[in-house]
Amino acid sequence: MTPGDTPPIVTVEGLVQIYSIEGQDVAALSGVILTVQRGEIVALVGPSGAGKSTLLNVLAGLMSPSAGRVRLAGHELSAKNAAVLDRARGSDFAVLLQDVTRNLLPYLSVRQNVELGWPKSVRAGIDIDGILDIVDIAPDLRPQPVRAISGAARQLTAIAATLATNPSVLLADEPTSSLAGAEVRAVTDAILRANRELGTTVIAVTHDLDVATALDARIITIRDGRIRMDARAGNTLVSIREDGSLPLPDDVLGQFPAGTQVTVRPGEDADTFVVRRAGGDDHR
Known part of the structure; x- marks a missing residue:
């Protein structure tokens, strides 16, 4: 099979997500259609309330879609029960939460946090220190408890901990939201290296177009629960909607x-x- 024949690692078809707020149904996502190829970096960009985090939560299996089909890393998410999804999140795909302390145990060291997810039988030719090298955590920080290191180092540790599970897809929710300047660059560089050296497909939510650009990402713009634009390789793609409209x-x-x-x-x-x-x- 040639690379062009490889099926998408993510397929979303007609995704609808509806919330009930004070007795009123509100569509957070309206007929989203999306495919992501293996090895891509995709940035979901849009203002607060646009639906980008909702889309990420559905992709992560943290939220069941109201309607539509979602397939990720070989899993038909709408057909999986909670236990199966928990196992899949521990192997086939990983979620980097916006509050990275939820990805880490603060009383354990940097290295111990990464070891928790390590599938020793899976990764050949790379060890824990190899993962920590990819995210560029200094050797002197690795024995330190997570609670004693900087916010940027905690973020890099959380990335390393998710990569240690050997995921095909990394889903990252606002990976640079609490950082600034060189710290942001350290995180985007770590994600880029993971993509290039491990082949990890990355889907990241960000409100910052500069972060999407630093990730050299395919940029998906979401507004009002719909994909507005899809920019890649210098071209902007839009999809004709089922009602015939064109954003x-x-x-x-x-x-x-x-x-x-x-x-x-x-x-x-x-x-x-x-x-x-x-x-x-x-x-x-």
Whole structure:
């Protein structure tokens, strides 16, 4: 099987997530469609309340979808019970929580925290110190209890602890939210090295576009529970929704603001169409 034939490691089809707030149903996610290829780094970006953390929680199996299909690392999440999902989170995929203290035991050392998740029979050719080297935790910090090290070092320890379970997919919720400056760069560099050296697929939630850029990520913009834009390799992709609507990128909306009347016709080949402002020039 060639790389181009490899099936996606994440598939989301028609995902809907509904909350009930004071007797009213509120859609946090509305018909999300997403695929992620093995080895990608994907950043879910959007304002507070956009639905990006809800999407991550569904992918992590921490929340059951109201409707739709979610498949991650070989698991059909909507069909799994809690015990099966707990085992999957300890092996096939890992979750880096926004509050990293929930990923760690503060009274244990950095090294001991990483050892807790170590599948000795799985990782050949790399040991605990190899994982700690990947995230760049200094040797003198490794015997220290987690409660005695800096916030940035705790974040790197939490990343190492999740990587030690040998996950195919790392799901990270705001991995740099409590950090600044060089500390942010240390975390994004650690995630990049994990992706490149271990082949770990990464899906990270962030409100900071600079973090997504530092991760060299495919950037998925979420607004109002829908994927608004999908930017990768210099191209911005959008998906035609089931109702036939097309979410336009912000730069295009600058040319075609809401309410603009346009005509749409097929282009010269099967892969294009032409949008023309009524009485204006063609746009392809």
